[in-house]
Amino acid sequence: MAKHVAVLMGGLSAEREVSLRSGAACANALETEGFRVTRIDVGRDLAQVLGEVGPDVAFNALHGRWGEDGVVQGILELLQIPYTHSGVLASALAMHKERAKAVMAAAGVFVPEGVVVHRLEASKRHILPPPYVVKPVNEGSSVGVIIVREDRTHPPQELGRPDWAYGDWMLVEKYVAGRELTCAVMGDRPLGVIDIRPATGVFYDYDAKYAKGGSIHVLPAEIKPKIYHQVQQMALTAHQALGCRGVSRADFRYDDRPDGTGQLVCLEVNTQPGMTETSLVPELAAHAGLTFGELVRWMVEDASCDR
Numbered sequence: 001m002a003k004h005v006a007v008l009m010g011g012l013s014a015e016r017e018v019s020l021r022s023g024a025a026c027a028n029a030l031e032t033e034g035f036r037v038t039r040i041d042v043g044r045d046l047a048q049v050l051g052e053v054g055p056d057v058a059f060n061a062l063h064g065r066w067g068e069d070g071v072v073q074g075i076l077e078l079l080q081i082p083y084t085h086s087g088v089l090a091s092a093l094a095m096h097k098e099r100a101k102a103v104m105a106a107a108g109v110f111v112p113e114g115v116v117v118h119r120l121e122a123s124k125r126h127i128l129p130p131p132y133v134v135k136p137v138n139e140g141s142s143v144g145v146i147i148v149r150e151d152r153t154h155p156p157q158e159l160g161r162p163d164w165a166y167g168d169w170m171l172v173e174k175y176v177a178g179r180e181l182t183c184a185v186m187g188d189r190p191l192g193v194i195d196i197r198p199a200t201g202v203f204y205d206y207d208a209k210y211a212k213g214g215s216i217h218v219l220p221a222e223i224k225p226k227i228y229h230q231v232q233q234m235a236l237t238a239h240q241a242l243g244c245r246g247v248s249r250a251d252f253r254y255d256d257r258p259d260g261t262g263q264l265v266c267l268e269v270n271t272q273p274g275m276t277e278t279s280l281v282p283e284l285a286a287h288a289g290l291t292f293g294e295l296v297r298w299m300v301e302d303a304s305c306d307r
Helices: 016-032 046-053 071-079 088-095 097-106 119-124 206-210 225-242 280-287 292-302
Strands: 004-009 036-041 057-060 114-118 132-136 146-148 169-174 179-186 189-198 215-218 247-254 264-270
Touching (some): 004 016, 004 046, 016 036, 016 057, 016 292, 036 046, 057 071, 071 088, 088 097, 088 264, 097 114, 097 225, 097 264, 114 119, 179 225, 189 225, 189 280, 247 280
Parallel strands (some): 004 036
Antiparallel strands (some): 114 169, 132 146, 132 169, 179 247, 189 215
């Protein structure tokens, strides 16, 4: 009998829409690979729904809070349903940008300078000399990210609005100019390195990530072999230091401008990277010789509890 896979998608975070797309793509591919698939749009009744469905494996296609931060992983551990991607601790740790940076830095991964402050404080004064970046401590996919450019005289006053939806605590980091690079890790194997160039503007924001044509992906990245290898090694080191399992993706900035600093830093590790038609991990897997179906099959076969 074919293994029964519950694909967890949608959810309650700001990244719900892209999770629905990731989940649909993975569910379709798993069916093509011969698995029996049940699609679950995750709500607060997830434990009850899983008890009724009774899957052999949960394929976690959730993004953002409650799906990527250890919460759903804890439910799956309690129910003893093997699941994909990282476990409770690694998921929670990677999602908290400040704590993750401390662990990565201790393991020798270069990270940008930064400080965590309350959003109201960041709305009243420049926490760092511009240019700098302000991002929620516990969100993903560039949700709520603000770039304060050199010519901006006022701090980001939108942080003081009563309808601000991305939490009270913000990570303020020195802006690193240059390239946006990304590298996935599959098991204990770093894949290729992509140079991501937004089709418009200079920031790889949510729309650039998930809209068709929003960005240009150069694979393999046209950088010096030494730097290419360094990105791969830093991605693997970060993956292992945080305790990640299955597939993760690390994002970097690299300043190789003619008058630049040469700085290479890891911004964050995504434990639940996107799996849509425009996503980076499927593209990196294809570059390594894996079809999308082979990638999701590997993820299901890698699933376990106690991750």
